Amino acid sequence: MTTQRGSGVSRRSALRTVGVAALGGVAGCVGDGAAPVSLLSAGSLARTFEDHIGPAFEDATGHRLDGEYYGSNAVMRRVEDDLAVPDVITSADATLLRDRLYGTVTDWDVAFASNSLGVAYNPETAVGQRLADGTPWYTVAAESEPGVIAISDPDLDPLGYRAVMAFELAAAEHDLSNFRERLLQRVYREPAEPQLLAGVESGGRAAAIAYKNMAIEHDLPFVAFPPAYNFGRLAFADHYATVEYTTDDGYTATGRPVIYNATVHQDASNPAAGRQLVQFLIDNPTLLTDTGLTVGPQLPRPHGTPPEAITV
Template sequence: MNTAGDQVGCRMRRRSVLATTGTFAGLGFAGCLGSTANSVRVLAAGSLARTFEDHVSPAFREETGIEVRGEYYGANAVMRMVEDRTKHPDVVVSADATLLRDRLYGEFTDWDVAFATNSIGIGYAEESTFGQRLEDGEPWYEPARETDEGDLAIGDPNLDPLGYRAVQAFDLAATEYGLDGFRENMMTVVYEEPDEPQLMVGVESGSRAGAIVYRNMAVDHGVPFLEFPDEYNFADPELADHYATAEFTTDEEGYTAEGRPIVYNATVTDDADEPDAGHRLIQFLVDRPDLLEEAGLTVGSNVPTPNGDVPEAVDV
């Protein structure tokens, strides 16, 4: 808990804090950054559940003594929870950098740091008929459109970017291979999983043939992963214009997401209870690319990158 003196400085909004406390380098603290917070609340994309729980959180706790209290949902759902104030996180982490900026900038934050990238493909059950056909080298879209209803899962495209990226991948693959009606066909076959962290559970147990997931999710669960080609794996920044030819509009908010390279970003909300601990966590993500890559994410030359009015307390 902050002392009375801390509350005067640290609970002020960010610009006032920066005017009175100075900066810190790396994981060091200065001024009000010496607060004694022992936890930080994180609301993050569901695809990062194991990344945080198994990799980031234990290492951050060991380094700083601060516990990460994480909750994980589809990133669309995360933004909605922040917007309607059903959740009050210190740190928000998105699997779609543009989504966070579109939805939270102005009212909840005015900055973020992009810290990792990813790709999508199919995590599959090796012993399933679907998996065996992939192992035999068949183009994935042939067994995919012949699977029984519900055997192949995607995220709910109305709740998370992984879901709408799967739909966009269907569109781009249809164009790439001349597959008339492929998106429509696939949307009648796939199961839309509303709880993103659960996408791989059925595949891991063998009760589901496969799921369209991020690479790190397959790594987390130790299942085979067939990465989509660059033309629709959303991993190549040089293909941004190509990805943007596919889009998806969500049902409830009517938010239209163009296809775009996968970039994870994080911010500390303006009304965070523990902004200093939040800044420290984001600095930790920036400083530990090895930890993120161990978890199956990619930290290439285009990250980390700051966007907006990044506080001096985060050194990128």
């Protein structure tokens, strides 16, 4: 079990990592009046897009990024119910997007980054002090007061249902009796994923099950889960698949590695710029890794048949 301190990445340093020619000479070809790109994205990427990718993309192309951020299952529901028709859609669960949106709003996507789970915490709280002292997270969590540790709502967000799955896998890994059930009786379920760590930052909550990049973006200490239940290792895919969670709308998610993917809505109002944004994610892995995401040797990779404008 390792503890590490998040370190924020400034807009200026992020921009240094992106060449103006990153999109093959697109920069300089569009003026200040270029139409914005609308984005409906996994909430765990909110600060990544708003503070880093968005400014760098605008600097390179002239297109401003207009983003909305929810749990990925909530993103899919908004698209399915025609509540939003964004240019670009991203998900923190690649299979979720394919299961819910293929055949209706898209037939392709590009997987571009991965992530891993752990506990982000406030070191000034009693729970945080125990974690900082090296007490196993599962001991601290099992002995915590109700409501002081948060998870994202598992019915709205893959981070939430992965937290529930992690509790189940951790119980088997550490021989913990009724661990999943005990934790689900104690944790607070945050319905708005982008707000998951706000309460931890303020001290209103002591800790939250979060992705590594979220802890880094919020400059919070982070106890990394081991590979057996951090959902960050492709080599553990079969092990992760031994657990599942069914959301309140009937979608059954099987445990799988955290893979982010992106696609362009078939009815996008600005599809060309949407494809440029997807290509920007492909072409700038350093910008992603600087914010705490992982881009391994198997990423990026296409699924389905991306348009010719997308080169992976």
